[in-house]
Amino acid sequence: MKIPAAAKSSKTATEFERRAARAELLARGAAAAQEPLRFAAGLYRVQGRVAQGLEEAHSGQSLSGSLEMDLDRLAGAIGSVLRYAAEEGPEGLAEQARARQEDLPATAPTRLLVAWAGDLPAAEDYLSRAILRPYAETLRHAGKAPDRVHRQGRCPFCGGLPWIGARRDAAEMEGARRLLGCSLCGLEWPFQRIVCPACFEDDPYKLPIFQSAPHPTVRIEACETCRRYLKSIDLSEDARPIPEVDDLVSWSMDLWAAEQGWTRIEPGLAGV
Ligand SMILES: [Zn+2]
Numbered sequence: 001m002k003i004p005a006a007a008k009s010s011k012t013a014t015e016f017e018r019r020a021a022r023a024e025l026l027a028r029g030a031a032a033a034q035e036p037l038r039f040a041a042g043l044y045r046v047q048g049r050v051a052q053g054l055e056e057a058h059s060g061q062s063l064s065g066s067l068e069m070d071l072d073r074l075a076g077a078i079g080s081v082l083r084y085a086a087e088e089g090p091e092g093l094a095e096q097a098r099a100r101q102e103d104l105p106a107t108a109p110t111r112l113l114v115a116w117a118g119d120l121p122a123a124e125d126y127l128s129r130a131i132l133r134p135y136a137e138t139l140r141h142a143g144k145a146p147d148r149v150h151r152q153g154r155c156p157f158c159g160g161l162p163w164i165g166a167r168r169d170a171a172e173m174e175g176a177r178r179l180l181g182c183s184l185c186g187l188e189w190p191f192q193r194i195v196c197p198a199c200f201e202d203d204p205y206k207l208p209i210f211q212s213a214p215h216p217t218v219r220i221e222a223c224e225t226c227r228r229y230l231k232s233i234d235l236s237e238d239a240r241p242i243p244e245v246d247d248l249v250s251w252s253m254d255l256w257a258a259e260q261g262w263t264r265i266e267p268g269l270a271g272v
């Protein structure tokens with residue numbers, strides 16, 4: 001007897017599902033961050049389905065890495081991310097998503113190309129990042145380099161901005177390793193411990209660290225020189241957190257940082 005093969009989740013889709021499950025788990029315990037965590041869980045599920053579609057049809061291999069050439073394959077991604085944001089997003093984002101739905105198909109592809117070619121700052125264009133993320137992550141798992149500009153301090157694979165940092169245990173002599181997480185393709189890459197990833201300031205006296213008692217494993221790693229900061233999560237005691245998801249639990253710290261005049265290098269999923 002032949003047993004039909006079950007629909008197998010693609011590697012990228014599995015990653016998105018892991019993040020969605022973590023966001024749901026955290027939402028149950030974090031009253032103050034329930035909204036962004038629930039929204040993130042749903043967004044991860046939408047992105048996971050997009051990634052599954054991209055990989056199923058072509059194992060990611062027929063994607064070129066050039067957004068212009070792959071754009072027609074992203075029609076589903078554009079539609080489903082905009083629909084989710086319009087229906088479930090916080091008011092400001094939902095409005096933007098509805099405006100973009102009305103503009104379809106005239107301007108949506110253009111905006112994606114602009115975001116892809118530029119710095120993709122989510123503070124200005126959260127939706128493009130959300131649409132492009134499953135595409136970029138599928139490219140990474142398929143080993144297809146995207147045609148984006150690479151600069152120091154950016155993701156070595158796709159050139160994306162780091163939106164979160166993590167400290168993990170390394171060999172005893174080295175102390176904790178510092179890793180940056182890419183906001184576009186999800187790659188984690190090692191980075192010098194005492195250097196600002198935005199302007200490369202390395203004077204420790206110009207790199208203040210802020211912490212908050214309710215979130216002892218979270219740090220705001222700021223830079224006096226460029227007034228930017230990276231948020232980082234200590235994973236040396238507990239390896240379960242997924243930095244970009246656990247980030248949302250302490251989003252009040254980002255609101256505080258903004259009040260103090262600091263700008264996050266790249267906003268997290270809560271949009272701050
Ligand atoms: Zn990347």
Ligand SMILES: [Zn+2]
Pocket residue numbers: 196197198199200201223224225226227228
């Ligand atoms: Zn700096």
